[in-house]
Amino acid sequence: MAPKQQRGEATVDLLLDTALRVYAESGRQGFTVNAVTAASGVSFGSLYHHFGSFDGLAAALYIRCMDRLCDPVVAAVTRSRTARTGIRALVRAYLDFTRDHRDVALFLHASVQSRYLAAHAQEVMAAKEAKFAPIAAWLHPRVVAGELAPLPAHFIEILVMGPVAETAQRWLSTAYEVDLDEAARVLPDRIWRSLRPD
Template sequence: MSPKQQRGEATVEQLLDAALRVYAESGEQGLTVAAITRASGVSLGSLYHHFGSVDGLMNALLTRWLGRLLGELVTALEHTRTAHTGIRALVRAYLNFVQEHRDAALLLHSSYADRQAMADGKRLRDAQEARLSPLAEWAGRYVAAGDLAPLPAPLLESLVLGPVTGVARRWLSGIDDVDLDQAAVLLPERIWRSVAAQG
């Protein structure tokens, strides 16, 4: 990689990191060009050169952190041997991610992210296809084996991750009535009952 490419990548990283800090500190209303360039130390021209706009920057930031979350979920599944332990691993990995990367989790569970998903969900999903495929393959394998209910993949995904996402949103909102460690213990069994094939 040439020095120019290295500088370009470093600039991209600075802008992404700064945008996440600005979002975490000031919310969506604080996501201005001035705030991001000030926090990053990067020029306005560089922001537009690399991302085209603040929305382009934020979409790249969403894509980056969604990819990391999905990567952690896939890694968690690699160490399981049954559908049941897989459900437990998915729930725990998701909630651990939320605790360890609170700022990124705030963005991923925000109304901003929801609007982007509604407006451009297919592109976002296509961009994560390499990370989503192992999750779908894992579920498909256990559906075929008769361990998971024979439901369409989107419904299985919703039954497994919907409750976890709801708990994460509640915790991230600052409501002080959710203990993520307790949820990581209690939720997997309840979710398992909803997706296990009926004997």
């Protein structure tokens, strides 16, 4: 790799790392282009050169955080042999990741409805679909084999991810008291029951 390209990649990494830190320390209100450039020491021009806009930086950070979440979740599911163990592994992996990587989880959950992702919605959706494709591929033959209720894929996603995401979001919020360890004990089987064939 050429030195110029290495410097460019290092600047991108620095900006993304700094943006996550700024968000974790200052929240949505403090997540600004001025705060990120000041904390990173990177110029406005360089940020815009690499990301096109501050919204582009935020979208890239969202995709990077989603990758970090998806990798252990996909690994947990795809190494499972049965539908039951796979669903339970997904729930636990998601909750474990939330606990172990609070800053990443906070940015993901708080950014879902944010204005800065709107301009990059198609890019974000394509990245999300690509990352979750191995789970869909793992689930499909189990639905066909009758291990899971014969539901459309989006209903399966809602039944699994809805309770898990809501639990994570409540744990991340200071407004609720949620015991993530208790959720990791209770939810995997409860969610699995909602997906068992009748």
